[in-house]
Amino acid sequence: MAETLVERLWAWLHDTFPERQIYIRSDGRVQFFTFGPSLQATLAGMTLIFLGWVAFATVNVIFKDRIIAAKDHRYQQMQSAYENRVADLQLSYDELNGALVSAEDRFKAKADELQTKQNTIVRFLDRKHQVDALFGGLGSNGTNNAAPSGFGTAGQVQAATDGVESVPPPAGASDDDSDAGGGSFLQVMPQPVPAQPRAAKPNKASLLDFGGPLGRLAGALFGKRPSQQQRQAALEADAFARHSGLRVLASQTARVGKIGEDETALMARTEVEVADGIGSLRGLIRGTGIDADQFAQKYEALHGVGGPDIPLETVQIQGISDRGFQDAYLKASAVLNEMDELLGAMRHIPMTIPVNGAKFERTSGFGPRVDPINGRWSFHPGVDFAGPWGSSVQATAPGVVVWAGPKGAYGNLVEIDHGLGIHTRYGHLSSILVHIGARIEKGTPIGRVGSTGHSTGPHVHYEVWYDNVMRNPSKFIEAGHHVL
Secondary structure, eight states: OHHHHHHHHHHHHHHHSOOEEEEEEETTEEEEEEEOHHHHHHHHHHHHHHHHHHHHHHHHHHTHHHHHHHHHHHHHHHHHHHHHHHHHHHHHHHHHHHHHHHHHHHHHHHHHHHHHHHHHHHHHHHHHHHHHHHGGGGTOSSSOOOOOTTOOOOSSOOOTTTTOOOOOOOTTOOGGGSOTTTOOOOEEOSSOOOOOOOSSOOOGGGGGGSSOHHHHHHHHHHSOOOOHHHHHHHHHHHHHHHOHHHHHHHHHHHHHHHHHHHHHHHHHHHHHHHHHHHHHHHHHHHHTTOOHHHHHHHHHHHHOOOOOOOOGGGEEOTTOOOHHHHHHHHHHHHHHHHHHHHHHHHTTSOOSOSOOSTTOEEEEOSEEEEOTTTOOEEEEOSEEEEOOTTOEEEOSSOEEEEEEEEOGGGOEEEEEEEETTEEEEEEEEEEEOOOTTOEEOTTOEEEEEBOOSSOSSSEEEEEEEETTEEEOHHHHHHHHHHHO
8 A cells, every 4th residue: 555655646746747858059059957756846845945934034024023022012911910919919918917917916905904904903902911911000009910801001002003104294283293202103194095006007908908899989989988997907807707817816815805804893893892991990980989081181181182183084004995994993092092091090099908918907987987085976087907016008009298297186197199189198107118208109118007196006097088078998999899
């Protein structure tokens, strides 16, 4: 079969290119050249190849610019597609990074605020514990006594508002307006707090993510354009919806915020407890027969209080944005300050007995009685404590000695001014251990039991005066029993 194809091809070649001869006559001579079928076919093929090459070269020369422009266009299309892809990836990265930074900022802000709340509560409770621990000093007489919850005494305690920063005073205020010795610094803000800048920069692609073209066109024509914050919020919401890690971080942020709400509730309960403690303190003062409000006013007048009246809602605690916690803390701090003032005032109140030991007994009370010497009815202005001769008699509250010597029926008498209109007297002493003008503390020995003056035996006559009116010492002692 192959031979047949070759034979056919050979026959077609001879039919198409039959043998030809070319004659050339020159100077009477004739020459000829013979061209066989193979040579003709070869020359024809070479001619076709040459003509094809000439045509291709001609087309390239004529249409060179168009070809180059087409290639450049394809290259630009490829480059544009690549750049668009890179831009999309960058926008996605910026979107995710912005949402992540925003979420981290919120989490850090919540965690920092929670830490600040806890530190604030710890400082507040530390101060309250100091007050509770020192409260036993009001009624102790050389013995250790535990203070009940909610009570304390005045003393050098740290202000409850430590760590709260202050801003410069308003124009026209003098340096004297500041409380130099209080240690409390509050950031007063007469205007609302301005919005704080975000750590993450606004994403320029947020406009592209707020609805489709029709939605943007409708918003531009018929509605109000969304703000940058709204677009940022929409962008972050979309990022949170698409990334599980951000959702987990958001849930942890919400969890920390819930713990912060619990801290606010704890602070509010603390305020109630401290307020209950103040009620108990006022009850103790009233139990002695002294008006608690009037007594507190005397204490404030003695120590000089005052200053500008700034509403609590204008006070900002640095690092805490929870208004509920701030209100609860500031109110609790104010109540604790009130308690501190009451405790300071109560230090002036004698609430113990002037003698110690089981050998002493109360032999005569306050009020009308039959005089043990002359047998007539008389009024006894104090309480008698009988005991061994020469036993120590102690001051029942701190103060200044205003009398130390003989005084009529009192015999040897020591009188102490405790301030705020309160005086105590200790009569019938066998000896006096202090002098006029001496400043003494509670429990300081001031004399010894004797029987000088109008007396039938060794005892100490104890009186309490308030606003130049004799008071029943038993009420003061009974109030002290509630403290001890």
